[in-house]
Amino acid sequence: MTNKQLQVLKQQHALLAQFIIRLSLFYQGYSKAIDEELQTLRGHLGSNANFTLAHVSINKLNALLQEDGGVLRRFKTDTLQSVEGAAKALLATSGKANANTSIIDTISQARRPAESLYDVTQLCVQTITLYSQVTDTLPKPVGVAVKSHSNEPLQAPATLLMALQEELVQLLDTYQKRLPDNTELTILKQKVVEGLNNDELLNVCLTLLRLIVKDSMQEAIISGKVIQSLHHSLSSLHQGLNKSIDQAHCTFAVQQDDNLAMRKELIKLENDVARSDSFSALKTQTQQQLKQVGSALEKREENDRLAQQALSGQLEALKAQVAELESKTRYYRNRLAKQVATSQTDPLTKLPNRQAYNEHLRKLLDNRNINEQSLCLAVVDIDHFKSINDRFGHSAGDKTLQVIGKQLSKALDDNDFIARWGGEEFVLILPGLNAKSLKQKLERLRTRLTELPFKFKQDRLTITASFGGTCFSHGEDPDAVFERADSLLYQAKRAGRNCVVTDKDDV
Numbered sequence: 001m002t003n004k005q006l007q008v009l010k011q012q013h014a015l016l017a018q019f020i021i022r023l024s025l026f027y028q029g030y031s032k033a034i035d036e037e038l039q040t041l042r043g044h045l046g047s048n049a050n051f052t053l054a055h056v057s058i059n060k061l062n063a064l065l066q067e068d069g070g071v072l073r074r075f076k077t078d079t080l081q082s083v084e085g086a087a088k089a090l091l092a093t094s095g096k097a098n099a100n101t102s103i104i105d106t107i108s109q110a111r112r113p114a115e116s117l118y119d120v121t122q123l124c125v126q127t128i129t130l131y132s133q134v135t136d137t138l139p140k141p142v143g144v145a146v147k148s149h150s151n152e153p154l155q156a157p158a159t160l161l162m163a164l165q166e167e168l169v170q171l172l173d174t175y176q177k178r179l180p181d182n183t184e185l186t187i188l189k190q191k192v193v194e195g196l197n198n199d200e201l202l203n204v205c206l207t208l209l210r211l212i213v214k215d216s217m218q219e220a221i222i223s224g225k226v227i228q229s230l231h232h233s234l235s236s237l238h239q240g241l242n243k244s245i246d247q248a249h250c251t252f253a254v255q256q257d258d259n260l261a262m263r264k265e266l267i268k269l270e271n272d273v274a275r276s277d278s279f280s281a282l283k284t285q286t287q288q289q290l291k292q293v294g295s296a297l298e299k300r301e302e303n304d305r306l307a308q309q310a311l312s313g314q315l316e317a318l319k320a321q322v323a324e325l326e327s328k329t330r331y332y333r334n335r336l337a338k339q340v341a342t343s344q345t346d347p348l349t350k351l352p353n354r355q356a357y358n359e360h361l362r363k364l365l366d367n368r369n370i371n372e373q374s375l376c377l378a379v380v381d382i383d384h385f386k387s388i389n390d391r392f393g394h395s396a397g398d399k400t401l402q403v404i405g406k407q408l409s410k411a412l413d414d415n416d417f418i419a420r421w422g423g424e425e426f427v428l429i430l431p432g433l434n435a436k437s438l439k440q441k442l443e444r445l446r447t448r449l450t451e452l453p454f455k456f457k458q459d460r461l462t463i464t465a466s467f468g469g470t471c472f473s474h475g476e477d478p479d480a481v482f483e484r485a486d487s488l489l490y491q492a493k494r495a496g497r498n499c500v501v502t503d504k505d506d507v
C-alpha cells in the first residue's frame with residue numbers, strides 16, 4: 001500500500017468514526033444499557049480509533065437494539081392510540097367543518113400501523129398543528145376571567161365556560177336584589193367574577209342551588225307555621241263552641257227539672273183547692289205551697305244567673321279566639337299578597353315580569369267581549385345592549401335597563417301595561433289602538449328613549465331601541481301574537497335598529 005493510499009484510508013476511517021459517533025448520539029437516552037454501550041463505542045472511535053474493539057461494541061449494540069425491538073413496537077402502538085384519542089377529543093370540541101376533515105384523516109392514519117418512528121413523530125406533529133388551528137378558531141373569552149390550570153383535567157370549551165359564567169353572574173345579581181344582606185351571595189359573585197375552572201363553576205352552581213332551595217324552604221316553613229297556628233286556633237274555637245252547646249244543654253235540662261217541680265206544686269195546689277172544704281186549712285196549705293213555688297223560682301233564678309254567667313264567659317272566650325283568628329288570617333293574607341307581588345315583579349326594574357304579563361293578558365282576554373276595543377302588543381329591545389355591558393360594565397347595563405323601563409312605563413297611558421320580558425327586552429300591552437295609532441304611539445316612545453341623556457364615566461351616550469308591534473285578531477292565541485310582534489321586532493333590527501315596525505309596514 002502506498003503512502004497516499006494509506007493516507008486516504010486513514011481519512012475514510014476518521015470519517016466513518018465521526019459518522020458512527022453522531023449516529024450514536026442520536027440514539028442516546030433510549031435505554032440505560034444502550035447508552036452505556038454507546039459511550040464505550042464512542043471511546044473506541046475517539047482520537048485513536050480502535051476498529052477491532054469498536055467492532056465488538058457494535059455487535060453488542062446490535063443485540064441490545066434487537067432485544068429492544070418489542071419495546072419499540074409497543075411504544076409505537078401506544079403512541080398511535082394516544083394520537084387517535086387526542087384527535088377524537090379534538091373532533092368533539094371543534095366546530096369547524098374544514099378542521100374536522102383534517103382531524104378525521106389524522107384519526108384514520110393513527111389507526112394504521114406506522115412503518116417507522118418517523119411516521120409516528122410526523123403524526124404527533126400533525127395532531128399538535130391541528131390542535132393549535134382549532135383552538136385558534138375558537139372565540140377568545142372577553143370580559144370574564146377564565147383561569148387555566150395546566151395539570152388539571154380537560155376543561156370545558158372556553159366559550160361554554162364564559163356563557164355559563166355570564167348566566168351565573170346574572171342569576172346571582174337577580175337573587176342578590178331579592179336578598180341584599182346575604183353575604184354568601186356576595187362571596188359567590190366575587191368568585192365568579194375572578195374566574196372559575198370547571199370544578200369551581202360546578203361548586204358555585206351547587207352552592208347557589210342550595211341557597212335557593214333553603215330560601216324557598218324557609219318560605220314554605222313560615223307558611224306551614226301560619227297554617228298550623230290557624231288550624232290550632234280553629235280547633236280551640238271549635239272546642240269552645242262545643243263546650244257552650246253542652247252547657248246550654250245542661251242549663252235547659254235543669255230548667256226543665258225546675259219547671260216540672262213547679263208544675264207538680266201547682267197541680268197539687270189545684271187538687272187541694274178542689275178537695276178542701278175548710279177555708280182556713282186551704283189558706284194554710286196554699287201558703288205552704290206558694291212558699292215552695294217561691295223557693296223553686298228562686299232556685300231557678302239562681303240557676304239561670306249561673307248559666308248566664310258561664311255562657312257570657314264562654315262567649316267572651318269565643319270572641320277573643322275569633323279576633324285572634326281574624327288577625328292571623330289578615331297577616332297570612334298580606335304575606336301571601338306580598339309573595340304573589342314578588343313572584344310577579346322583576347327585581348331589577350321593579351316592573352311586572354313575564355308571569356305578571358301572562359296573568360294580565362289572560363284576565364284581559366277572559367273579560368273581553370266581541371264588541372270591545374282592539375288590543376295591541378309590542379315588543380321593545382334595546383339596541384346593541386351587549387356593548388354597553390362590555391364597555392361600561394354589567395352594573396351600567398343594569399342601570400340602563402332600570403332607566404329605560406321607568407321611562408317607558410311613565411310614557412304609557414293608564415290602561416296600558418308594561419312588563420320586562422327578560423334580558424334587554426320589554427313587552428307592552430296597549431288597548432284601544434288601531435294599526436295607525438299603534439305605530440304613532442310606538443314612534444313616540446322610540447323618540448323619547450333617544451332623547452334620554454345617558455352618561456357613563458365621561459361618555460355621553462344615546463341609547464336606542466327597536467320596536468315590533470301588532471294587534472290581536474279576535475280569539476287569537478296570545479303566543480302567536482307575541483311571536484308576530486317578535487318577528488316584526490327582528491325586522492326592525494335588520495332594518496338598521498332604532499325604528500318601529502308594525503303589521504302594516506313595508507319594511
Ligand SMILES: Nc1nc2c(ncn2[C@@H]2O[C@H](COP(=O)(O)OP(=O)(O)OP(=O)(O)O)[C@@H](O)[C@H]2O)c(=O)[nH]1
Nearest residue numbers: 381382383384385386387389394395397398423424
Ligand atoms: N347588565 C345586564 N345585562 C343583561 C341582563 N340581561 C341580559 N343582559 C345582556 O344583554 C345582552 C344582550 O345581547 P344581545 O342579545 O347580543 O343583543 P344586543 O347586544 O342588544 O344586540 P341587538 O339586540 O342585536 O341590537 C347580553 O350580553 C346579556 O348578557 C341584565 O339583567 N343586566
